[in-house]
Amino acid sequence: MKFAVDLHIHSALSPCGDEDMTPNNIVNMALLKGLDMIAVTDHNSAANLPAVLEVGKKQGLMIVPGIEVQTKEEVHIICLFRTLQSALKLDEIIYNCLPDIPNNEEVFGRQLIMNSEDQIVGKVDKLLISSCALSVNDVFILANGLGGVCIPAHVDRPAYSITANLGFIPPSLKVKTVELSKKDSPEIIMKRHPFLKKYDYIISSDAHYLWDISEREFFVEMEFLSFTNLFDILCPNQKKL
Template sequence: MRLTYDLHIHSALSPCGDEDMTPNNIVNMAYIKGLDIISVTDHNTVQNVEVIMKVAKKRDILVIPGIEVTTKEEVHILCYFRNTEDSKEFQDFIYRGLPNIKNNEKLFGRQLLMDENDNIIGKVDKFLLNSTKYTIKEINDLVNRLNGALVPAHVDKKSYSILANLGFIPNELNIKTVEVSSNYFSLSTKILNSLNGYNILKNSDAHYLGDINEPVMFLDLEKKDINSLIEYLNKSWRNKG
């Protein structure tokens, strides 16, 4: 099946996310734009994912449980899971690794929990933009144990990317898929050479509704379900040169 996607969207739970990024607004914008699959990947938390999955069922949009983690190396990585139970177990692990620092709402924005009617039902007090105490390898090990998929985020950026901060993608991580923020054809030769042999996702990293992907990026999956997506992200499609 040829399916349109955006696997990197922030809700109003991320302090940097616009407060219009509510469950219904995200799902309805994805529906208007003609997307088949989305993932809401808030910073270091999955607490708005389950409600967004409920809302998306009304629109026949598949939602992948996901999270964007900031590692000890200050690298952003996207982690995807087969069910909400696994994503919550992973979140609990990540949350324990965050510094016990309270969010400054005036400086960074509110971290909003919402219900399926877009009502604000609470806030997260701990500041979610901090780096965790865990290395990429430690996080990768847990993602693998939970049968999820790990995808380095926006590897072409000059900050918070695995290539910018480490200079390379460690082979021991056995990563199959990476995310870029730019159009593939505008990437530098150096970046393209670094990505030879990896599957490439082009997500929006949307913090505002209008930034969510247009239906121009496609994945070829066996079925429109979470397991097929995870298997796709973990499958090697090309030989690394």
């Protein structure tokens, strides 16, 4: 069966995310758009995942815990996990590896932590769009050790992508799936970057605003809707905790 997914969505925790990207608004918009599964992947943090997962459970939407990590090479990596606990463990590691640069709310926006009622319960003080001290290789090792899957984000973009910043995808990472942005068709992207043809791909919205969340337009074929099936497709033989 084919299931409609969007595996790269930001909440109001990301400083570049609109403050309307609350747990309930994200889940309800995803349901209105007919999505079967989403992942919330804020910049360098998992602090809003507890609330988002709670809302998703109540509303009947499957949500994959995730983080979009910005490595020391300024490469964005989508890290997806089977459990909230694994995502929160990586969150703790990343936070300790971020530089002590405070967020300037007037410049970058607030970094809001919310509960399942969309109430603001805190803020993250460090600037989350900084590069952490972890390398691409470090992130893969850490996330994989927590049973997670790493997907190089928006590999077709000229900034913050593994292809732009490293010039290639290191074979040692054993990447199977990459993420393409939705501004161009896969055919155009593959023509521009022929070496990407060797990888499977997902297409995600990278939504920072509610209206940018994907419609029923990007699908993953699975026997049935589950984390196990999704992870087996994205990265077969991945460690299961």
